[in-house]
Amino acid sequence: MLRQVTGKVISQNKTRGFTLIEMAIVLLLLSVLLAIAIPSLMRARSNAQINACKTHLWHIRDAKQRWAMENRKTENDMPSKDDLYPSYLKTWPECTAGGIFGIGKVDQAPECSIGEDHAIE
Numbered sequence: 001m002l003r004q005v006t007g008k009v010i011s012q013n014k015t016r017g018f019t020l021i022e023m024a025i026v027l028l029l030l031s032v033l034l035a036i037a038i039p040s041l042m043r044a045r046s047n048a049q050i051n052a053c054k055t056h057l058w059h060i061r062d063a064k065q066r067w068a069m070e071n072r073k074t075e076n077d078m079p080s081k082d083d084l085y086p087s088y089l090k091t092w093p094e095c096t097a098g099g100i101f102g103i104g105k106v107d108q109a110p111e112c113s114i115g116e117d118h119a120i121e
């Protein structure tokens with residue numbers, strides 16, 4: 001608001017900050033929103049890691065089967081990492097959750113050291 005005093009325009013500084021109650025309400029709303037959002041974000045991240053891990057395990061399984069067919073191996077033979085990479089896998093996959101892959105025998109599914117959901121049948 002402007003007020004004219006003795007010919008000069010003086011600005012009355014009527015702007016005020018937020019009250020403590022207003023700030024407390026905003027902080028409360030933000031904390032409630034974060035409390036709702038964070039668990040679902042963590043769950044989505046975990047699901048993405050599980051799906052990526054399963055995809056890597058399928059790629060390893062496919063590489064093992066191609067290795068076995070092309071090299072006339074039996075179900076009990078176990079390829080090494082050097083047998084599969086880089087001949088059958090362009091890059092060696094790594095679990096995004098930090099697990100370590102076990103290749104296993106030809107007839108076994110490869111495993112992730114995390115286990116639980118990080119597995120294929």
Ligand SMILES: [Zn+2]
Nearest residue numbers: 053095112118
């Ligand atoms: Zn994994």
